[in-house]
Amino acid sequence: MIDAMIYALPFLGEGFLTTLAVSGLVVAGSLVLGLVLGVALTFGPAAIGWPIRAFADTIRAIPLIVLIFTVYYGLPAMRVNLSPFWAAVAALIAFKAGHVIEIVRGAVQSIHPGQMEAAKSIGLTFVERLRYVILPQAVRRFLPPWINSVTDSVKGSALVSLVGVIDLMMAIQQVIGRTYEPMPLYVLGALIYIAVNAALSVTSRRLEARFAATVA
């Protein structure tokens, strides 16, 4: 079993990097998109809020695999030609953004409205109020659920293999296609994913501790 794992390792490197790239892009992209839309949902007028609410509720209710296939097959018909990699990443970003929107909304709404009023009364503009008053407080409530969702992004990235992107999952399948020994490879794959997620959770616990310490 160990032999089969050691034999497979060199073949998994490139796929592993792809998995990291997909995860990284999805985490960063969904963070930016989710933050902007989440803030717009919380503070914007209903005309902006409604479409964002509809987007977040719809996208979270569709299985990720169906979403990836829909984007992958649907976009070419609308004359947008994306490579499998970018189609899958786009679908994952949209899906994760739906979750980030909810986390942002929850975090921002948990800040007492008096904070906003106080900031208003000392004459801060909207952007200043967000930047110096609301967001620094909201970030502590944002981090724990968001970090959980980062693990989900890493796990979700395995689905890109279904549209032919050679990520870790696909690389594992390819080695199995040659050796016909599925068990050692799947266990190895599970261990790699667990290692990535363990590294993430250690990093994130430090991050959380830092943010918790600076604002007492």
Next chain:
Amino acid sequence: MEYQFNFTLVWRHAWRLWWGLGLSLQIALVSLGIGMAIGIVCAIAYADGGRTTRTAVAGYVEFIRNTPLLLLVYLVFYGIPSVGGFAYDATTSFVATLAFYAGAQLTEVFRAGLDAVPAGVVDAGRAIGLTRWGNLWHVRLPTAFRVSLPALSNAYIALFKDTALGSVIAVPELTHGAQWINFNTFRILEVYALLTPIYLVTGWIILAALRLLERRFAIVRHA
């Protein structure tokens, strides 16, 4: 957009979608049932067990929670039979995978539920002479179960969405039905234009129904 939508062929095979939807709902229900059993046993073992039991339960939960479901689906369907020397059909394998997947999440849910039972209530149970098991059965579990209800509803909806992954090992559920129509008619956009709303509307209906149910079983809060 120049694409011409044509649903004629898709309607002819649409029964695969309804049939698949039924199977998806059943798979989710059965795996939720087995997952709940696993979750309750593991949560009790974690709450009342010794150090070894705790480590074993935590290991199981962490393994499942940090591994992609897709990999687990493959592992159970292709991996385990290859070393076990036996085989099972795709649906059985998939239900087993989802059950263990749900079991790990529900362990956490029920653990939180058991933690939420006030110590005074457990003491009161002991005071009226309930044995350890009596206390567990009549006091701790019913309370924990009611506290966990909203999480159970969410778990069912999440499982219903996760059944879509069964398509990768050809479980004839909803997404697989959609893919069958794709491969046989090539009306891919039409199929996905149907599939997405089916998941969406079914999800909403389940959610509404479960919220009603929750309200019936909810612990009445005074003041």
